[in-house]
Amino acid sequence: MKVTISDIAKKAGVSKSTVSRILNGNYGQNTKDTVDKVLKVIKELDYRPNALAQSLKSMKTNVIGIILSNLKNPFWARVLEGVEDTCRKNGYNLMICNSNEDELLEEEHIKAFLMRQVDGIIINATVKNDHLYKRLIDQKFPFVTINRKIPGLDIDLVTMDNVAGSMAGVEHLIGQGKNSIALFVYPQENVSPRLDRIEGYMKALISNGIEIDHSLIHVVEEKQGRVKEAVKKLLSTTNRPDAIFSTNNMMTLEILEGIKEMGLNVPKDISLVGYDETVWSMHLNPPLTTVYQPSYDMGELAAKRVIELIEKTGDLQPITHILQPNLIIRESCGTKKEEFISE
Incomplete structure (x- = not known):
């Protein structure tokens, strides 16, 4: 009873x-x-x-909604940890949704959050629902974007310096004597981290006097097995590259599969740098040189900012936080000793 x-x-x-x-x-x-x-x-x-009765009385649910683009990616586990820890410390509960890069599903989640009267929303946007994002901004609804910039909208954002991260990875390969470096990236479609990582790749080559070879830039569909097949095709050519720069940790696993199936060895036959440090990076054979992103900090800052907007305790003008990545050097480029390089 x-x-x-x-x-x-x-x-x-x-x-x-x-x-x-x-x-x-x-x-x-x-x-x-x-x-x-x-x-x-x-x-x-x-x-x-009775939480419902309390929320009706106070006009506040103490719930924050978060929509992420792909919960299969382990990068988001640490982001969520930062968000959830911060919400809990400040008396908020968290509702988690996955858009799976589908703008219709994202729209459904946003509308569901608003129907449930959440106090604020954090989103890694598909960047395809401008009308909804703009409506939230116009209504001064507590709304923070993470990771991806939304072109043309003045909005609170917590993101990474992906140009710097990409440059660090590519320049390390160049420093190891590599001058034919293939880039693997998922389709850009105005997704700022992907565009920024291509920009960083190009800047690193140009600043080191290496001509950009567009045939080495591989934009591969984000479907299981497509990256592996693209890698195998690339490595079967007579003028195969001497290094690969992967711009996504899920992509890196398929790249490694492709290299293995071609009977090649990392780093003896080809060097590899990945993007996004994960718990398994150091346990691969060989351990992976990778660009580390402070993902927990991203989640923590996003949650703090949305709570400020909800409680109106901070500057209400849109703020952009840009976090700096670092390069963790391991053996996948030939280096024997692990190093943590701050850029």
Whole structure:
């Protein structure tokens, strides 16, 4: 049977209004003995407040929604950890949705969040629902984007310096004597991290006097097996590259599969640098040189910012946070000792 405020009041020998005040944290009008007695009864009866009733009364649900583009990617696990830790410390619950890079599904999630009266939304946008993003901005709804920029909209953003991260990876390969470096990237479609990583790749080549060979830039469909087949095709040519720069950790696994199936060895036959440090990067054979992104920090900053917007405690003008990646050097380029290089 559900425990009510009346049950608590009866057992504690106090009025319902006294119980209500104590539940709301208003202890001042009661003696310490009364407060202790009521709190003890609350614990004994395992009383659980009606969250819906409380939210109707306060016009606040203490829930934040987050929409991510691909929950299969381990990068988002650390982002979510940063978001959830910050929400919990500040008294908010988190609702998690996956758009799977589908703008229609993303739209459905946004509308569902608004229907459920969440207090704010964090989103790694598909960048295809401008009308919805703009509506949230116009309504001054607490709304923070992560990772991807939304062109043409002035909006709160927490992202990475992907140009710098890409340059660091490619310049390391050049420093190892590699001058034919293939780039693998998923289709850009105005997705800023992908575009920025291509830009960083090109800048690193140009700044080191290496001519850009567009035949080495491989834009591969984001479907299982497509990257592996593209790698095998590339490595079967007579003028195969001496290094590969992968712009996504899920892509890196398929690249490694393709290299293995071609009977080649990393780094003896071809060097490899990946993007996104994961728990398995150091356990690969050989351990993977990779661009590390402070993903937990991204989640933490996004959650802090959306809470500021909800509670109106910070600057309400849109703010952009750009986090700096670092390069972790391991053996996939020939280096023997692990190094953590801060850019």
